[in-house]
Amino acid sequence: xxxxxxxxxxxxxxxxxxxxxxxxxxxxxxxxxxxxxxxxxxxxxxxxxxxxxxxxxxxxxxxxxxxxxxxxxxxxxxxxxxxxxxxxxxxxxxxxxxxxxxxxxxxxxxxxxxxxxxxxxxxxxxxxxxxxxxxxxxxxxxxxxxxxxxxxxxxxxxxxxxxxxxxxxxxxxxxxxxxxxxxxxxxxxxxxxxxxxxxxxxxxxxxxxxxxxxxxxxxxxxxxxxxxxxxxxxxxxxxxxxxxxxxxxxxxxxxxxxxxxxxxxxxxxxxxxxxxxxxxxxxxxxxxxxxxxxxxxxxxxxxxxxxxxxxxxxxxxxxxxxxxxxxxxxxxxxxxxxxxxxxxxxxx
Numbered sequence: 001x002x003x004x005x006x007x008x009x010x011x012x013x014x015x016x017x018x019x020x021x022x023x024x025x026x027x028x029x030x031x032x033x034x035x036x037x038x039x040x041x042x043x044x045x046x047x048x049x050x051x052x053x054x055x056x057x058x059x060x061x062x063x064x065x066x067x068x069x070x071x072x073x074x075x076x077x078x079x080x081x082x083x084x085x086x087x088x089x090x091x092x093x094x095x096x097x098x099x100x101x102x103x104x105x106x107x108x109x110x111x112x113x114x115x116x117x118x119x120x121x122x123x124x125x126x127x128x129x130x131x132x133x134x135x136x137x138x139x140x141x142x143x144x145x146x147x148x149x150x151x152x153x154x155x156x157x158x159x160x161x162x163x164x165x166x167x168x169x170x171x172x173x174x175x176x177x178x179x180x181x182x183x184x185x186x187x188x189x190x191x192x193x194x195x196x197x198x199x200x201x202x203x204x205x206x207x208x209x210x211x212x213x214x215x216x217x218x219x220x221x222x223x224x225x226x227x228x229x230x231x232x233x234x235x236x237x238x239x240x241x242x243x244x245x246x247x248x249x250x251x252x253x254x255x256x257x258x259x260x261x262x263x264x265x266x267x268x269x270x271x272x273x274x275x276x277x278x279x280x281x282x283x284x285x286x287x288x289x290x291x292x293x294x295x296x297x298x299x300x301x302x303x304x305x306x307x308x309x310x311x312x313x314x315x316x317x318x319x320x321x322x323x324x325x326x327x328x329x330x331x332x333x334x335x336x337x338x339x340x341x342x343x344x345x346x347x348x
Contacts (some may be wrong), residue, residue, distance in 0.1 A: 003016065017316050033275045037081045040112045041074060042105040048072035048098060051146035052197065052245040053175020053223070056082060058280070059308050060275050063141035064163065067091045068127040068158065068174070073102030077109050081145070085115045090140075092133065098122055106123045114157025128157040130165055140165045141308070145174035145243070150200040159214035163252055169307040172216065172250040177201040177227065180242040187237065196234065198243055207248075216250035217258065218299045220283035223247045249283065253302050260297035260329035265317035267304055268293050272312045280312070297326050 060082040070091025079089045093099050102122050104287050110118050125133045143162050152158045162172045182203045193199035211219045224246040243251050271277045271290035279289045288294045304313050
C-alpha cells in the first residue's frame, strides 16, 4: 500500500482538482491574516495541495516546526512566514515528485519573504521512521500534519515518533480524516479509496486510546466538518460510512490526567497572542475571551501554563485541592444524588 500511495500522489494526481472528495479546504476557510501569506506562495506549490484542514497553530515565532507528509510544501512555506527568519520548518515526505516541486521553489520563497537565509528543509523519508532522519529526541517545538497520518500503515508508530521528537510541552497539531465506524478490510485494500484518504481513516472512537497509548494523554478536538464524496463510484463503494475532517491538538505533557479533574483553577487571557486579540481558541470547548476569568480543569491549566502559551495568561489556583470531575465532561459520577438540586457549571 505504501507504493500505491506514492504512485497516487506522485503520478495519478496532477493537482488539487483531481481529488474526488471535498476534503481539501478552500481559501474561503482561511483566516484573513493568512491570505496575504498564501498569496506569496508559488502557484505550482499551491496547485499540488492535498490537505484537509488548517494546520497553522498559534504563537510560532522563532520555533522549530516539523511537517509530517509535507507534499509540495504549501504548509511549510506558510509556516516559514509564521516562524520568521529565526525559526525553522522541516518537511518530511515519501513522494519524490512532491518533494521535487517543494525544493525547486526554495529560492523563490526566500526572496518573496525577504529572508537572508533559507529557513526550510525538505527530507525524503517515512513519517513512521523519523529516527532514520536523524531527528533527535526532544528537538522539535511543534509538529503539524495535514491529511497524511491516515495514509500511514502504522499510525501508532507515527504518534510514538512524534512524541519522541517533541520537546516537553511541545504539541502535535494535525488535521486528518476520520470515519463514523471501522472500515471493512475489503475497502482498506482499495487503492483509490486509500489514496483519497478515506479507507485508511481511523474510526473516531479508536483514535483517543491510540493517542493515549503513545503518551498523548488528553487529545483535544479543535475543529471538524463532514466530508462529501463527489464521485458516484466511490459513494457506492463506501455505502453508509460517513467521513469527517478533524483537527486535533496533542500536547507532550506526561502529567496530564485521564479526565477533566476540577482543582478550582482559572485563567485569564491577556489578548497578546498575535492575530488573536479578542479570544483564544484552545479547542472546540474552550474559547477563552480576553480579560475574562475562565474556570479550567487541571489539564487545561497545564496546557496553557506548561507550554509556549504561558506568557499570555494569568493563572489562578494550584493542585492542592480536588473537587472531582468537571460536570459535563462525560465521566461524572453515574449515581443520582437528591441532595444536589442546583446544577453546577462546567468547563466542557
